[in-house]
Amino acid sequence: MTVQENTTLKAAYAGKVAADLAENTAEQDRIRAEIGTLQAQLAALENDHALLEGVSAALGDTTGGVPAPRKAAKKTAAVAKEEVAKKPVAKNASAKKTMTAKGGAKAANTGADKGPALTELIHAHLSGQSEPRTAREIAKAVADANPGRNVNDNLVRTTTERLVARGRVDRVKQGSTVYYTARPDAAPAASGPAEEAAAAAS
Template sequence: MSTVNTASSVKAEYTQKVADDLSANQSEQDRVRSELTRLQDELVQLEDSGQVLAKMQSLLGTAAKPTAKSGKKSPKVPAARTPKSKTAAAKSPKATPSSKNAAERAPRGKAAGKKAAAAQSASQSTWIELISSYLAGQSEPKSSTEIAAGVAEAHPQRGVQVTVVRNTLEQGVARGVIERSKQGRSVYYQTAPAAAESAESGKTASE
């Protein structure tokens, strides 16, 4: 009889130990799965940031080349000539094309002034204004990576950062001017219908 009781006790002890080990194993599996999901999300964010930085580097590199080339080919100003005779003095009126060239350069100066004013206006705009303006011109939702690249291309003078763009998008979602949608593990943004209608009506009124 004592032998039977001992065997039952040993069996119950092993049964409890196996149950405890199984519970600990399942808990560890849950922990590892949670950590794996977090790492995968972090990897996706890093890949998005890497793509945006690569595009920005390409854009900045392309924009820097003309500046360096123009610096090498700076025009030389010819030395002024002193007239030696009355004939040379008589020919001096033919120098008026310089004033004509100055007149031709005036419209270019105005165009440059408009570009400078537009660049200054963009530099004074808030991030939500820049991003909303970019999304308003898109026909389909865009990811934060695409939006950051588009804003960087349109406004190279602004130091576009992925984290800033992502935070601004979330602020726009909270304010109801931007809509967020999710496809699988990817998140996309677009202008909210009410904000899009407001922008369109403002554009029609200005026209």
């Protein structure tokens, strides 16, 4: 490397170092300025904090009696909550009593509305007919005349077949259809709820 080249290289390094120094100095100045600003803000905040503490202390001295009404409010809320908790108990007891009364009345009505045995209703209906009737026709007529009774085709068919077995009703089959007619001279046989239940189960 020649002396001239060495001198040029040193000059380049010197220029680079000078620029870096200038940039470093400027950055330090910027940070110092920011630090000064932040310190001023911190001092202002500390001053405000001291003032607020003084105001808070003064307010605390003048409103020292405030907590007492809050306790009273809590006590009132507790009493109201207790009363609300008691009300559903009375309501439930009243509802239970009402349901019990309804259940008793329903049971009484069920016993009172039982009415004649289904066998007697069927025989009475057939006795008043001049023509044979199918089980479906009998069921409809008995159901219409006794809306409170649980009557269906299968129950009527089974019960009518029992009357046939006792000789109180005649059974005639025409093709695939079965007709029933009452025997006017047939003596009524005893029939009760137990027998109707057996007919319904069969």
